[in-house]
Amino acid sequence: MKILIVGGGIAGFTLALLLHKKGFKPHVFEAAGEIRPLGLGINLLPHSTKVLDEIGVLPDMATQSIETKEASFYNRFGQHIYSEPLGLAAGYEQPQLSIHRADIQQPLIDAFLARAGADHFHLGHRCTSVEQDEDSATVHFENQETGAQLPSWTGDAVISTEGIHSAIRRQFHPEEGDPVYSGVNMWRGVVVCKPFLSGATMTRVGWLSTGKMVIYPVRDNVDGKGSQLINWVAELETPDYKDKRDWNKPGRLEDFIGHFDDMAFNWLDIPDMIRRTESIFEFPMVDQDPLDRWTEGLVTLMGDAAHPMYPRGSNGAGQAIMDAKYLAEVLNLDSDPREVLKAYEVERLPATSKVVLTNRSTPPDAVLQVVFERTGDKPFDNIEDVVSRDELVAITSRYKQVAGYDLKQLKG
Numbered sequence: 001m002k003i004l005i006v007g008g009g010i011a012g013f014t015l016a017l018l019l020h021k022k023g024f025k026p027h028v029f030e031a032a033g034e035i036r037p038l039g040l041g042i043n044l045l046p047h048s049t050k051v052l053d054e055i056g057v058l059p060d061m062a063t064q065s066i067e068t069k070e071a072s073f074y075n076r077f078g079q080h081i082y083s084e085p086l087g088l089a090a091g092y093e094q095p096q097l098s099i100h101r102a103d104i105q106q107p108l109i110d111a112f113l114a115r116a117g118a119d120h121f122h123l124g125h126r127c128t129s130v131e132q133d134e135d136s137a138t139v140h141f142e143n144q145e146t147g148a149q150l151p152s153w154t155g156d157a158v159i160s161t162e163g164i165h166s167a168i169r170r171q172f173h174p175e176e177g178d179p180v181y182s183g184v185n186m187w188r189g190v191v192v193c194k195p196f197l198s199g200a201t202m203t204r205v206g207w208l209s210t211g212k213m214v215i216y217p218v219r220d221n222v223d224g225k226g227s228q229l230i231n232w233v234a235e236l237e238t239p240d241y242k243d244k245r246d247w248n249k250p251g252r253l254e255d256f257i258g259h260f261d262d263m264a265f266n267w268l269d270i271p272d273m274i275r276r277t278e279s280i281f282e283f284p285m286v287d288q289d290p291l292d293r294w295t296e297g298l299v300t301l302m303g304d305a306a307h308p309m310y311p312r313g314s315n316g317a318g319q320a321i322m323d324a325k326y327l328a329e330v331l332n333l334d335s336d337p338r339e340v341l342k343a344y345e346v347e348r349l350p351a352t353s354k355v356v357l358t359n360r361s362t363p364p365d366a367v368l369q370v371v372f373e374r375t376g377d378k379p380f381d382n383i384e385d386v387v388s389r390d391e392l393v394a395i396t397s398r399y400k401q402v403a404g405y406d407l408k409q410l411k412g
Helices: 010-021 046-054 058-063 101-116 167-172 270-275 316-330 337-361 366-375 389-403 407-411
Strands: 003-006 027-029 041-044 066-068 070-074 080-085 096-100 126-132 137-142 149-155 157-160 180-193 201-207 211-219 228-237 281-287 299-301
Touching (some): 010 316, 027 149, 041 316, 046 058, 066 211, 080 366, 096 211, 126 167
Parallel strands (some): 070 201
Antiparallel strands (some): 070 080, 137 149
16 A cells, blocks of 8 residues: 655654554655754653654654653742643653654654655655545645646555645635634744753743743753753734744744743743844744544545644644554555545544644643632732642643543553
């Protein structure tokens, strides 16, 4: 069976490696003409690192990342609200990793090239459309740089892992409409800093109305002096956005820094960290309403092409990896691709729709919202007078269950 995977990101190469392990020889097509270390930091939760361990790439990623040990929440005055262990420290069999996106993608690419061969990876192929008949599906390509038409490829099944700008999604859902804006804009960057808190803490500070930060280290000892590469995201409620979604759009410090100037704490000087960042990027927090279908015949969607979601809960990459895992589990060399792709949709579409909607309403950082609202955005004397630990545990536990990485679920 000839499988064509359109998109050379995390979802695409995870699927390719899972399928190769089962005896398939998939082809992966990437729009970019070369692979460059783009993107910033993300988190890999234990349900996704378990899959990456199964395909043999986790050790390489672990050496280039931070094993995240805890999540900590603070109000904008630097007062500690709540902490909980993560990954191995919480009893999971696999770690949670805070990692630069490039340090995920390159080990996946290297493993695929070593196992499948360079002739199965095609750079510079931007998908323009797909067509199919009863027996096969054909993908049409052009060169992203020149616009020149490239030879089409035909396979028994096509999986779009193209990301948020998927041409195949647009073809299947031409009337879908614009992304849904959350009312929150984001500015992001990475910067070299001395370790803060435990040196392995995912930290959330403040709330969206006045300014919220998400901060965590993604690489260790980057200068030979013990400093870390720190990933940060500044989030702020803004009335609208005018630009298209572009992860590489430069951001302007003056558009947001004033909301964070007071966040200089004894454990981290946040405004200084932001000001020392060489390249800042701006991106609106948007998603799309869940679709009614991903699959048409021999073609389906996966990852951000299927279910773009707000980056709250550190779960976008994780859900893409879980998509790949399920599809690879049900697809065999003698399978009927139509039946398998529909079964994949039946399983994963409702599961990811719940995550999309939960990320809108009650992600883990709802902990910060509860404290913000109950204190009226003022310092507290005792956090237990504001919210009980049991309530805080319940908020984060509910999200883990929806997202599929509750400890009991993974061990069950």
